[in-house]
Amino acid sequence: xxxxxxxxxxxxxxxxxxxxxxxxxxxxxxxxxxxxxxxxxxxxxxxxxxxxxxxxxxxxxxxxxxxxxxxxxxxxxxxxxxxxxxxxxxxxxxxxxxxxxxxxxxxxxxxxxxxxxxxxxxxxxxxxxxxxxxxxxxxxxxxxxx
Ligand code: CA2
Numbered sequence: 506x507x508x509x510x511x512x513x514x515x516x517x518x519x520x521x522x523x524x525x526x527x528x529x530x531x532x533x534x535x536x537x538x539x540x541x542x543x544x545x546x547x548x549x550x551x552x553x554x555x556x557x558x559x560x561x562x563x564x565x566x567x568x569x570x571x572x573x574x575x576x577x578x579x580x581x582x583x584x585x586x587x588x589x590x591x592x593x594x595x596x597x598x599x600x601x602x603x604x605x606x607x608x609x610x611x612x613x614x615x616x617x618x619x620x621x622x623x624x625x626x627x628x629x630x631x632x633x634x635x636x637x638x639x640x641x642x643x644x645x646x647x648x649x650x651x
Contacts, residue, residue, distance in 0.1 A: 567591070
C-alpha cells in the first residue's frame with residue numbers, strides 16, 4: 506500500500522484564521538487539512554496532517570516520516586528562519602520534501618529572508634496563501650508518479 510504524504514506544520518499555525526488574515530488568509534488549519542485531504546484523495550494519496558509548537562516534536566515527526574511517509578510537505582513557520590535541528594532532520598530524508606509558506610517571506614521583514622530549511626528540501630512554494638499547500642501536494646505527487 507502507498508505510504509501517506511506527511512504535511513507538517515510549525516509553531517503558531519494552530520492560530521491560523523484568528524488574526525492577520527491580510528497576510529495569512531482567513532482559512533483555519535482545520536480548513537486547510539480538510540482541503541488537502543480531499544485533493545490528495547482525488548489524486549490517490551492519503552495524508553497525515555500534524556502541527557506542533559515545539560521544535561523537538563517537529564524533529565520527531567520528521568524522523569517518523571523517514572519510514573512512514575512517501576513524501577513530506579512542511580511549513581516550519583518561524584522555525585524556518587532559525588532551526589538547524591529541523592534542517593538536519595530534513596537532510597536525513599530519502600523522500601521528496603517540499604517547504605511551503607502561506608505568505609511570501611522574501612517580501613517581508615529581512616529576518617524572514619533566511620531559510621535554514623530551503624537547503625534541505627527538494628523545493629519551495631510560497632506566497633499563494635492556503636493554495637501553497639495544494640500546490641505543494643501537487644508537486645509532491647508529481648515527483649512520486651515520475
Ligand atoms: O507564510 C508562512 O507560512 C510562514 O511560515 C508563517 C509563519 C512566519 O513566521 C513565516 O515567516 C512565514 C508564521 C505563522 C504564524 O501564523 C499565524 C497566523 C495567524 C495568527 C497567528 C499566527
